[in-house]
Amino acid sequence: MLDVGRHPNITLLAYSELEKIEGEAGNFTAIIRRKARFVEEDKCTGCGACTEICPTSVLDLYNEGHAERKAIYSWFAQGIPSTHVIDPDHCRVLTGKKCGICQKKCEADAINFDQKESILELLVGAVIVATGYDVFDPAKLPEYRYTQLDNVITAMEFERFLSASGPTEGHIYRPSDRKVTAQIAVFEKKVKKSQKALDRFEKNHGQDSVEFYSAYKAGSLNANDDLEKDQDKWAKKYEAHLENATPLEALKEKAKGFTSAKNLAFIQCVGSRDLRFYPFCYGYCCMHSIKEAIIAHEHDNDTHSVIFGMDIRAVGKGFEVYKVRGGNNSNISYKRSRVAEITKNTDESPVLIYEDTLEQKVKRETFDLVVLATACEPVKSTQKIADTLSIDVDAYGFFKTQPADPLDTSREGIFVCGCAHSPMDIPESVAQASSAAARAVQAIMKKNNKKAS
Amino acid sequence: MTNDILVLGGGIAGIQSSLDLAEMGFRVHLVESLASIGGKMAQLDKTFPTNDCAI
Numbered sequence: 001m002l003d004v005g006r007h008p009n010i011t012l013l014a015y016s017e018l019e020k021i022e023g024e025a026g027n028f029t030a031i032i033r034r035k036a037r038f039v040e041e042d043k044c045t046g047c048g049a050c051t052e053i054c055p056t057s058v059l060d061l062y063n064e065g066h067a068e069r070k071a072i073y074s075w076f077a078q079g080i081p082s083t084h085v086i087d088p089d090h091c092r093v094l095t096g097k098k099c100g101i102c103q104k105k106c107e108a109d110a111i112n113f114d115q116k117e118s119i120l121e122l123l124v125g126a127v128i129v130a131t132g133y134d135v136f137d138p139a140k141l142p143e144y145r146y147t148q149l150d151n152v153i154t155a156m157e158f159e160r161f162l163s164a165s166g167p168t169e170g171h172i173y174r175p176s177d178r179k180v181t182a183q184i185a186v187f188e189k190k191v192k193k194s195q196k197a198l199d200r201f202e203k204n205h206g207q208d209s210v211e212f213y214s215a216y217k218a219g220s221l222n223a224n225d226d227l228e229k230d231q232d233k234w235a236k237k238y239e240a241h242l243e244n245a246t247p248l249e250a251l252k253e254k255a256k257g258f259t260s261a262k263n264l265a266f267i268q269c270v271g272s273r274d275l276r277f278y279p280f281c282y283g284y285c286c287m288h289s290i291k292e293a294i295i296a297h298e299h300d301n302d303t304h305s306v307i308f309g310m311d312i313r314a315v316g317k318g319f320e321v322y323k324v325r326g327g328n329n330s331n332i333s334y335k336r337s338r339v340a341e342i343t344k345n346t347d348e349s350p351v352l353i354y355e356d357t358l359e360q361k362v363k364r365e366t367f368d369l370v371v372l373a374t375a376c377e378p379v380k381s382t383q384k385i386a387d388t389l390s391i392d393v394d395a396y397g398f399f400k401t402q403p404a405d406p407l408d409t410s411r412e413g414i415f416v417c418g419c420a421h422s423p424m425d426i427p428e429s430v431a432q433a434s435s436a437a438a439r440a441v442q443a444i445m446k447k448n449n450k451k452a453s
Numbered sequence: 454m455t456n457d458i459l460v461l462g463g464g465i466a467g468i469q470s471s472l473d474l475a476e477m478g479f480r481v482h483l484v485e486s487l488a489s490i491g492g493k494m495a496q497l498d499k500t501f502p503t504n505d506c507a508i
Contacts, residue, residue, distance in 0.1 A: 001491055004468055004483065009475035014485045018461055030459050032484060062496060076496075079489030122482050124459040130467035132492050156496060163498040291501040322502035385461070418466025419493075426465055426500055433469035440458050440470075441477060451454060 005080040014081055018388055019119070021127070025413025026447030028127060032120040038086035038094070039072070043110035046074065046082025050102035050111065058090045060167075064157040066175070067167035072102050072111075077165060086111075125447065126413045126440035129399060130433065131385055133419035136271035136278075136375035143341045144270065144372060150176035151261075151350050152342055152370045155288055162295050170299060174369055176348035177258045180251055187248035194241035201234045213238045257347075261368035262302050265352055266293060267339050268309030271375035278375050278396060282423035285373035286312045287319055290326045292371065297330035305332045306367075308339050308354060316425065342370060376423035389414055398422050407436050415439045457482060464492020 004010055019031040054070035062069070062076050071090040074082060092099035093113050103111040135156050138146040146152050151174050153161075160166040161173075168178070198209045205212070205227050215221045216235050223231055266289040271277045286309060293305035312334055314323040326332045339354040340362075350370045355362050378397035379385075386393050391409040392400040399409055399416045407415045417436035418429040458474050460467045463485030471481045483490070494500075497507035 001468060001495075004463075004471055004490060007472065007475045009479065010471050010481045010483055012463075012483050012485075012490065014463065014490060015488050016484050017486050018459075018484060026454055028459070030482075032482075037488070064496075073488075075487050075489040076491065079491060079495075081489060083488075085488040122457065122459060123455040124457045124482065125455050127459045127461065128467070128470045130460060130462035130464060130470060132462055132464045132466070156493075159497050166498070287501045291499065291504065294504065295499055316502070318502040417470060418462070418464060420462065420466070426494060429464075429466045430469045433466040434473050436466075437470045437473035437477070440474065441479065444456050444458070444479075447454065448456075 001078070001080045012081060013120070014083075015085060016120075018385070021389055025443050026125045026451075028124045028413065030122045030124055030127070032122060034118045034120055036088070036115045036117045037083065038088070038091070038111065038113055038115050039084045040110045040112055040115070041081065041083045043108045044083040045108050045110075046084065047107075048074070048084070049105050049107070050084060053101055053105045055099065055101065056090050056092060058087060063160045063167045064154070066157060066160060066178075084110075086113075125444040126415065127389070128433075128436045128440055129385070129389065129391075129409065129414060129416045129420050130418045130436070131379055131382070131420040133376045133423065134379045136377045138270050138372045138374050140277065141270065144267070144339075144370075145342055145344075146372065149342060149344050149348075149350055149370075150174070150179060151344070151348055151368070152372065154372050154374045155266075155285070155292060156374070158292055158369075158371045159288075162292060162299070172261045172264075172296060172299070172303075172369065173258075174261050174348070177255070180255055180258070184248065184251050184255060187244050187251065190244040191241065191248055194237065194244060197237050198234075198241055201230060201237065205230070205234075209234070209238050209241075260300060262300065262304065263366075263368045264293065264296060264303060264305040265339075265350070265365075265367040265370045266305060266307045266373060267352075267370060268307065268312075268373045269338070269375075270372040271377070273310065278377065280396075280423075281313060282376040283313070283315075284376075284423070284425040286314060287316070287322070287425065289371065289373050290314075290323055290332065293332045294322075294326050294330045297332070301331075303331060305330075306365075307332060307334050308337050308352070309334070310338055311336065316427065376419055379420070382420075407432065407439050413443050415443075456480065459484065462492070463487075463490030465494040467492070 016034045019033045021030045050072045051070045054072045056071035057068040059065050060067045060069040072086045088094045164170040272282045297303045314320045337354045341353045343351045351366050391411045394400045415436045417432040457480045460471045460483045471483045474481045
């Protein structure tokens with residue numbers, strides 16, 4: 001990534017989109033729309049002082065919604081370019097409110113609320129489409145109750161949990177437990193505030209709030225003039241305090257039993273090899289589930305994982321060895337099954353209902369956390385990109401190619417690689433990207449040679 | 454006529470294509486719709502089968 005930012009032959013146009021392309025192979029004119037960052041790229045040093053001070057919190061999609069970022073942010077800490085960007089939908093200034101605190105804080109004077117988007121015209125000989133994929137939305141499978149059960153998450157969400165720079169700093173805390181912890185923090189803040197008010201009354205009248213309130217309620221309050229003046233206010237404050245303090249105690253009691261998730265279930269082929277959605281195998285979910293189970297075990301040796309799949313397809317170089325090693329060293333069991341349904345028990349733990357095909361029995365098993373290996377699907381904007389580039393898409397929505405020319409799209413001079421082509425893992429994407437680069441060079445050279453002859 | 458090449462998408466595939474072309478001496482314009490490049494791979498913790506760090 002860093003090399004891309006530094007290479008003299010690469011112009012990095014981040015936060016930009018292709019608007020239009022005209023012409024033909026060897027001679028395309030591309031119109032690029034550079035979205036307004038509201039931060040000057042040549043001034044911003046990426047120090048992050050603006051992010052620290054920004055008062056607006058927004059759901060962080062880089063962390064799959066399990067953390068918050070600020071309205072001025074960088075997509076992730078090591079992002080290239082490190083130039084920050086202001087989210088126009090949430091920034092106070094850009095939504096017409098008063099703020100501008102980041103502008104005052106920025107020592108590089110890089111914040112520019114008046115920045116407008118700009119249009120860039122480029123002459124290019126060839127185009128490589130590497131627009132990637134989207135994660136399949138598991139809410140489409142009602143039987144897995146993804147939207148209703150907090151402790152059923154996607155593999156991408158789990159990946160963020162495993163990351164030391166993620167929302168849980170690498171610890172696998174269950175989302176339902178994190179919700180309770182977050183509620184505790186909110187109540188604690190309120191209770192702290194109301195306790196301060198009560199402290200003032202207690203100090204002024206030399207009496208404990210609990211004693212005062214019970215006497216007040218019983219009508220046995222021995223009130224002097226001062227107390228008479230304050231008693232209604234004090235009682236009201238105490239009642240308001242209890243409204244927060246009582247649920248806080250209950251939540252704290254509940255949180256006592258929380259530990260990190262140690263009993264994990266991985267469900268394969270969610271949205272793939274399924275005639276309702278994508279009938280094909282997308283090829284890498286067996287491996288990423290094994291990897292995630294291995295990393296979880298590395299982090300906490302008490303972790304036990306069960307991978308539920310129709311079969312484990314470990315077909316790449318070194319993959320079979322990796323699978324066996326996971327089973328032998330990382331406490332992973334592989335279970336041949338297609339999980340029928342997920343429900344939950346009283347402590348929010350997901351309960352899997354599945355048929356054990358070896359014993360030919362329907363079983364129920366409880367886990368701490370369920371990870372769904374969600375399919376790789378075409379990006380939502382695929383059709384828009386295809387229309388802009390005037391290229392075809394296939395029946396599943398990936399860019400159309402021919403078997404004999406696997407990286408050539410339906411328009412000469414435009415090539416495709418990576419998951420925009422079809423689902424594939426990282427090594428394959430890298431190999432295909434190099435091939436696409438070679439194809440693009442060939443297309444340009446062919447045109448140059450034609451012109452010379 | 455131009456020898457410049459446009460790469461759409463700054464994930465692992467777009468990054469690899471861009472670097473290969475740049476190393477071959479071609480000028481590359483790499484367009485990414487998000488604020489920084491890295492794509493899905495930048496969200497991953499480690500990669501199989503070597504458990505190397507993804508970033």
